[in-house]
Every structure is written in C-alpha cells, then in structure tokens.
Amino acid sequence: GGNGGKFAPTMFTGATLGFVFAYGINQLGWVTLNQANFIAVAMGGLMSGVFKSPLTGIFLIAEITGGYELFIPLMIVSALSYFVSLYFEPHSALIRDLARKGLWAPSHERDWHILSNLNVGALMETNFRVLTTEMTLGAFVEVIAKSKRNVFPVVDKEGILKGVILLDDVRELMFNKEAYEKTTVGDLMHQPPATVGISDTMEQVMDKFENSMAWNLPVLDKANRYLGFVSKSSIFNEYRRSLIDRSKD
Numbered sequence: 001g002g003n004g005g006k007f008a009p010t011m012f013t014g015a016t017l018g019f020v021f022a023y024g025i026n027q028l029g030w031v032t033l034n035q036a037n038f039i040a041v042a043m044g045g046l047m048s049g050v051f052k053s054p055l056t057g058i059f060l061i062a063e064i065t066g067g068y069e070l071f072i073p074l075m076i077v078s079a080l081s082y083f084v085s086l087y088f089e090p091h092s093a094l095i096r097d098l099a100r101k102g103l104w105a106p107s108h109e110r111d112w113h114i115l116s117n118l119n120v121g122a123l124m125e126t127n128f129r130v131l132t133t134e135m136t137l138g139a140f141v142e143v144i145a146k147s148k149r150n151v152f153p154v155v156d157k158e159g160i161l162k163g164v165i166l167l168d169d170v171r172e173l174m175f176n177k178e179a180y181e182k183t184t185v186g187d188l189m190h191q192p193p194a195t196v197g198i199s200d201t202m203e204q205v206m207d208k209f210e211n212s213m214a215w216n217l218p219v220l221d222k223a224n225r226y227l228g229f230v231s232k233s234s235i236f237n238e239y240r241r242s243l244i245d246r247s248k249d
Contacts, residue, residue: 006093006094015039015042017046018035019035021038022038037070040061040065041061041070041074044057045057045074049084050085050092052091053092057074057078058078061074114239115202115235116201116203118202123238124219124228125228126227127148128151128152129147129152131143131154131189132154132157132185135185137173137181137188138181140165140185141174144174150167151164151165152167153226160226161226163190164190164191197219197222198221198222199222205230205235209232
C-alpha cells in the first residue's frame with residue numbers, strides 16, 4: 001500500500017522490460033547484450049519517469065548494483081524517461097490522483113493560496129489612540145500614558161490620515177516639560193513608509209511590507225480616511241493558523 005505499493009511494482013516492471021528487451025535482441029542474434037545491465041538501467045529509467053525523480057533512479061540503481069559502471073547509461077536513460085513522461089504527465093504517480101482532484105499544489109502555490117484567502121479588514125487592528133495635528137505635546141504625553149501601543153496615527157477633522165508618530169520619536173521630548181505647550185503633534189509627525197488600502201490583496205500588502213521594511217502599516221479607505229493598522233506579525237500568525245488547520249484536514 002501507499003508509496004510502497006507503487007515503488008515495488010515500478011521496479012519489477014522496469015526489470016521485466018529491461019530483461020525482455022535484452023533477451024529479445026539476443027534471440028534475434030544481431031548482437032549479444034548483457035541482460036543484467038539492461039535490467040538495472042530499465043529499473044532506473046522507469047523510476048525516473050513514474051516518480052519524476054531522475055536522480056533517485058540513478059543513485060538507487062548505482063547503490064543496488066554496488067558500482068558506478070552503469071552511471072552514464074543510467075543518466076541518459078533516466079533523463080530521457082523523465083522528459084518524455086513529463087510531456088504526457090506532469091505529476092508524479094504519488095500525487096497524480098490528488099492533483100487531478102485539485103487537492104494538491106506546489107508549496108509556493110499553497111503559500112499564495114493561503115495568503116489570498118486572508119483579508120485586510122479581518123486582520124486590521126483598531127485599538128490605537130488617534131491624535132490630531134493641533135494636539136500639544138503635553139496632551140500627547142497623557143495619551144501615551146494610557147496607551148499600550150508605540151505607534152500613533154495622526155488625522156485631521158475629516159479623519160484623513162496626515163501622518164504617524166512613533167514612541168521613539170518623542171522619547172527624549174517627553175521629559176522636556178518646557179516643550180509641552182510649544183510643540184504640537186503636527187510638528188512631530190512624519191509620513192508612514194507606506195499605506196495599505198482596505199481593498200488591497202494580501203499579495204499587495206506583503207509587497208508593501210517587503211519594500212518598506214515596516215512591521216506596522218496604516219490601513220486607509222478609498223478616501224484616505226484612517227481605519228486602523230495591519231501588522232506583519234498578525235499576518236504571519238493567521239497564516240500559521242491557516243496552515244495548521246489545512247494540515248489537520
């Protein structure tokens with residue numbers, strides 16, 4: 001059963017084909033062929049074609065025969081078998097049935113399939129303290145004391161995102177009380193390295209994280225109004241959870 005149920009018959013069939021071919025040629029009297037060599041080479045060739053694993057076929061037969069005298073013939077036959085079989089059937093015998101039912105895909109395709117099912121809105125976090133450009137540094141320090149986050153979005157009266165402030169940006173100013181009333185949030189904010197649209201695909205989101213090297217990016221609607229933040233860690237956590245769920249199925 002399982003892989004063994006395909007492996008052993010493949011080896012036996014290859015050996016039989018090699019023997020029949022060599023025996024038939026010998027019976028015709030055209031030339032005398034070494035039947036053992038043809039049995040070994042045919043086994044490797046059939047394995048390469050059936051399992052789409054030419055290197056396995058080459059080295060396995062070399063180990064079985066205990067030598068590398070047949071290495072060149074094995075390479076030629078395995079390569080031909082692999083490419084000819086690939087033309088007629090792109091999948092190995094081990095995964096062919098799953099592939100035809102749409103239940104199998106290469107690992108990189110599975111990764112993107114899982115990511116494509118993730119939604120920005122579902123991963124977005126909204127428990128951030130929102131600031132306004134007119135807010136003074138003193139008022140901002142009070143907000144920091146009540147916040148568990150280290151990033152703060154800055155918006156105008158319409159909710160349009162104007163910038164962001166990181167806790168590290170004001171860490172030194174927090175102890176300068178003379179600047180509490182003179183400095184405003186508008187003076188301290190800066191533009192985020194990138195923004196995420198609520199309708200962006202997860203592939204677009206990951207590209208923005210990759211290009212910006214950021215771990216948190218603000219999420220905006222079509223009118224550039226602030227909605228929340230999406231973090232790379234939350235995407236990875238959801239991806240990991242989805243991967244575990246799929247493996248259980």
